[in-house]
Amino acid sequence: MMTLKFRLIMAAILLIGFVIIINMVRKKSLDLRYALIWLALIAMILVIVIVPGLLGVITHFIGIYDAMNMVFFMGFVFLIVVTFFLTAALSRNSNRIKALTQQVALLEKQVRDEAVKVSLKDEASSEDAERRI
Amino acid sequence: MKKLIIIPAYNEAESIEATVRGIQSKMHGFDYVVINDCSTDETPDICRKNNFNMVSLPVNLGIGGAVQTGYIYARDNGYEIAVQMDGDGQHDVEFVQRMAEHLEKNKLDMVIGSRFITHEGFQSSRLRRVGISYFTWLIRMCTGKTITDPTSGYRMAGRRVIELFAQDYPKDYPEPETAVKILRRGMNVEEIPVVMRERQGGVSSISMTKSVYYMIKVTLAILIERLR
Structure with a gap:
């Protein structure tokens, strides 16, 4: 063939x-x-x-008349299965990214708030120092 | 009791300052947090300049992910009541206060503001009302409880619901789906009448083509929730 x-x-x-x-x-x-x-x-x-002759044996075993039909059919099934698992992997990844994004944003807020607190404290203490002088 | 208003913001540079100032002056007893969903305009700069309480997402997550960030913030900071308010002027401050009182007094897990108890104010279009009553029917089938306004944006969460939402929240169109989720966990949900105004500017996020997606997605989400 x-x-x-x-x-x-x-x-x-x-x-x-x-x-x-x-x-x-x-x-x-x-x-x-x-x-x-x-x-x-x-x-x-x-x-x-x-x-x-292997292709012919498989085709006959599954019960398809033509070897080419089986090749196309198998290729089609394979691609659908792969695409399906890709969408599953994509869902998992988008959930992970969402959780990471949220954590990063909340941590960034904490850091920013701390920085503001520290700078306010610094201002207050430098004013204190000026007053003492 | 610590109470929080969650303000999701995506490219709201023109309105965010007025929105937050309005909430600061009118919402006594409430804290607020702006969730900047990776806006591409000056929204985060305006918030920083005015020292607004803001969580700024580094990646755009869409409305569901942004609002959920607000619930995580509420959970981690010990809030016992959280409510989402958008900047489009549809939410009336007076009703939010009334919902908080109702929630505290009756020790509820969630209070929903419904347009369809007293039938006052903006009642939505006829077609939308058909969709809404369909969801009311579907929720009754799945939970045995009646929610007259399952798509209402007035939804106030108590501590247990805050913890639930922080863990699990739909990516889009969350209202009917979360109502089922909460009811099926045996939590207490009650509705009180509110009067809604027609939105002042902008268009509804649910256009004609999207409503088909909305109906199918929310129906499936409710049925899958039923299987859990």
């Missing part, structure tokens, strides 16, 4: 993707935690590309 040429092109693309992901993890611009799902996807596609 897949020509050797196509298999080689796919393998090359997957290899490039793998290198990019590892490099991003190394530079800490991608969390390993989130990289795992993409690495798993690459591994899965790689197995399908390398093992001849």
Whole structure:
């Protein structure tokens, strides 16, 4: 079904993707935690590309007529699942940011109030000193 | 009894000074705190210059997060009554005082000011009233209690509600949802009549397109609250 040429092109693309992901993890611009799902996807596609006839076996096993239909369907499901978990992660993060923002603002207020108190005290004591002189 | 007025402010440079001065002169027995929701205009500068009591959020959180900051402030500073007042002139000082008296006298957890007890003053548009009575019905279904004006902005919180709101507060359109939350925890809520004026300037935050979102979001929030 897949020509050797196509298999080689796919393998090359997957290899490039793998290198990019590892490099991003190394530079800490991608969390390993989130990289795992993409690495798993690459591994899965790689197995399908390398093992001849595997795609046909899976397609037949699930009960889909055409291999391409299954590829599109699986890709679609995968993207929906990833997006769903992204929105969950986003909700969690926005709640964390909200709590942090509130704490920072309340602390900043306390610091500002203390500073005002100290400066008032300083003024009062310097006036005292002037009076004594 | 320590009482606090929470004033959320987002880009209110033109009105914030008048709002705070008005509250300082008229609201005897109440402290206030301005929550600056990361305004991009001179709102925080005006507050600092006038030495207003202000908490200034470094990131814009939206109305829910700002008001919740006020409740956290109330909780941490030992306030026993907290009420939110906006600068748009819809809230009447006299009624807030009356609500505080009612809350203290009857040892309630929350007092809501309702337009629909005496039917005086601004009654909102017919379409909005249909929406409001729908929420009254939904809340009765979920809690067995009747709140005649579940979207009212006049909502005064006692100590237990302050602690609850400090921990958990909706991000937007909190009124009907929090009413259910409080009623389902068995807290005491009562309504007293208030007269609302039509807003003096600006437009309602709930436009036509947003009302669809409002209806769906609040309905879901109430039903999910029912499941807790």
